[in-house]
């Protein structure tokens with residue numbers, strides 16, 4: 001915004017509160033949203049002039065902080081030549097260059113790319129591909145999915161049906177959502193020795209229902225919005241083997257984990273596996289503009305294209321938007337030329353030192369760290385708003401949900417801001433727990 005006229009923020013926020021839906025909110029909302037006027041690196045400037053350290057990367061997205069100069073330059077160049085053109089019948093260099101990078105970097109075998117606008121729709125396309133694959137093979141009965149508890153795959157109707165049936169939005173819409181199969185969530189813990197009960201239970205579902213199941217859907221290694229749970233790579237490895245054994249496709253949702261967050265470029269790499277279909281979103285443009293993608297093997301595209309009707313019937317209006325593709329190309333190039341692995345290690349080490357000791361506090365149920373993700377799970381689930389408020393007071397932006405206070409900062413967050421982030425988080429958690437236990 002040009003500051004020639006200073007906006008009247010009281011009026012703007014009143015209007016916002018009355019008229020504009022925010023994520024997972026009432027309308028009019030009970031708590032007004034916070035005005036934001038500027039972002040730079042890991043700093044967010046609020047409408048009252050305060051600057052706060054960003055602990056959320058705008059929900060995983062802003063890998064290199066906001067307004068990255070190289071990503072912005074690429075977008076400026078693109079907007080001057082061609083911000084958008086329909087993808088039906090046309091193609092352009094940004095889409096092609098981005099597809100090349102995705103095919104090259106993603107797990108082996110994923111060679112075909114479908115561009116969409118958001119993560120949920122990338123999952124919709126993944127589901128459609130899986131279903132159509134089996135229709136094309138004259139096995140239309142394989143039209144259900146197998147998900148796991150605590151999963152989160154998006155907010156659209158097809159994806160709600162594979163979110164956790166209890167803590168997702170499944171129950172409210174259970175009458176209209178398609179019924180899929182669920183296995184227990186993978187046992188919690190990235191580096192545990194497991195007795196594999198979880199995988200045995202999943203195997204049992206496949207044994208009984210593989211003739212009805214098109215695909216297993218899974219968030220590799222990190223279950224995000226459904227619980228911020230980390231699990232062992234061996235689970236994923238065994239899951240891949242089971243999918244092969246029972247002739248079921250594997251859809252890996254790396255919308256949150258893709259592009260380095262866990263310490264590997266893709267979380268699938270921890271298990272050395274390739275899914276049949278992979279979804280990317282959130283992180284694809286480094287938080288600069290919306291774009292997502294569904295990648296698939298040549299076997300999937302060939303099967304769909306040789307069946308009836310021989311096409312994949314999906315084609316968003318803004319498919320492969322050139323501006324977004326340019327941002328994604330720049331985001332990937334910035335990532336690969338940065339010492340991102342060192343940065344993830346640096347953040348992981350810092351979180352381990354600073355956050356893990358919170359385990360000793362009454363009211364804290366668990367603290368876990370993986371890559372550049374730190375999670376403090378509380379015993380109670382109603383303290384999030386107070387913790388968010390306290391954190392903001394100490395100059396830190398967090399967005400807790402339920403019992404989960406979590407942070408995934410930009411990989412290149414300066415060390416002093418990282419210190420401020422963890423200090424603010426710890427202080428607010430301790431203060432709010434103390435206050436609540438005194439009530």
Ligand SMILES: *Cc1c(COP(=O)(O)O)cnc(C)c1O
Nearest residue numbers: 118119120152153154224255256
């Ligand atoms: C955020 C998310 C989605 C949905 O992406 P949207 O862009 O919000 O539609 C799907 N899967 C996972 C794992 C996510 O984190």
